[in-house]
Amino acid sequence: MTKRTITPNKILNLLYTEHPKFHGREEAGSQSYAIKPEVLKWMANNIPTGSNTLETGCGYSTVLLTLLSKKHIVISPFPQEHKLIREWCNSEGVNNDHVKMIAETSQDVVPNLECNDLDFILIDGDHAFPAPFIDWYYTADKLKVGGTLAVDDTHIPTGKILRDFLLKEHTRWSLITDIGTTAFFKRISKENVARDIIWVQQKYCELPKSSLSKRVINKLKRTLRLK
Numbered sequence: 446m447t448k449r450t451i452t453p454n455k456i457l458n459l460l461y462t463e464h465p466k467f468h469g470r471e472e473a474g475s476q477s478y479a480i481k482p483e484v485l486k487w488m489a490n491n492i493p494t495g496s497n498t499l500e501t502g503c504g505y506s507t508v509l510l511t512l513l514s515k516k517h518i519v520i521s522p523f524p525q526e527h528k529l530i531r532e533w534c535n536s537e538g539v540n541n542d543h544v545k546m547i548a549e550t551s552q553d554v555v556p557n558l559e560c561n562d563l564d565f566i567l568i569d570g571d572h573a574f575p576a577p578f579i580d581w582y583y584t585a586d587k588l589k590v591g592g593t594l595a596v597d598d599t600h601i602p603t604g605k606i607l608r609d610f611l612l613k614e615h616t617r618w619s620l621i622t623d624i625g626t627t628a629f630f631k632r633i634s635k636e637n638v639a640r641d642i643i644w645v646q647q648k649y650c651e652l653p654k655s656s657l658s659k660r661v662i663n664k665l666k667r668t669l670r671l672k
């Protein structure tokens with residue numbers, strides 16, 4: 446099939462005027478839980494064409510990443526969502542031959558996922574504890590240094606904790622921007638950024654200073670009482 450050339454901005458306009466429905470718990474195609482248009486606009490302006498990308502969850506972001514990437518991995522459990530997205534892409538002339546859609550939960554897939562040198566990761570699948578952390582833990586080291594990690598739904602406690610954690614990891618991650626409730630971070634370290642790091646090397650896990658002094662005082666008190 447001959448594919449028409451379509452720009453990221455044109456595809457965003459189409460998505461947000463046509464409002465195709467890809468989601469739905471009972472029946473895929475009955476709902477849309479699409480990411481906010483300003484988030485996709487930011488991605489369209491900042492993710493270079495020809496990128497190597499991955500997302501957990503799927504939807505409008507998948508359409509945009511399909512257009513921007515040379516290789517894209519989508520992990521989400523419902524094959525019907527994937528079918529609807531491919532059909533919509535085909536109807537709009539968006540080539541999706543380079544997109545691998547894995548119809549399983551990301552928790553089951555990411556621990557053994559083979560991919561490397563990612564330019565961009567979007568975490569927007571299951572938001573229940575601890576799914577976003579599993580997504581992050583098993584994919585973050587596959588991101589290139591300088592690559593971008595997006596954490597969606599930072600108003601949900603799981604997304605918020607992940608954002609708060611990454612903010613404290615300032616030798617490994619740098620916040621690029623928050624667009625509404627989506628946080629974009631840049632990987633800045635060539636050392637591991639997720640795996641094989643012990644808790645004392647993570648600022649987020651630092652014990653409050655006062656607790657150390659309290660422990661010393663309590664120990665002193667106990668020692669004095671014994672005398």
Ligand SMILES: C[S@@+](CC[C@H](N)C(=O)[O-])C[C@H]1O[C@@H](n2cnc3c(N)ncnc32)[C@H](O)[C@@H]1O
Nearest residue numbers: 478479480502503504505506521550551570571
């Ligand atoms: C909020 S929607 C994603 C919105 C999408 N980024 C967009 O722009 O339209 C959440 C997605 O996560 C998927 N999902 C649900 N449970 C999941 C899981 N355990 N692993 C991966 N994806 C999951 C849903 O099927 C749905 O596609």
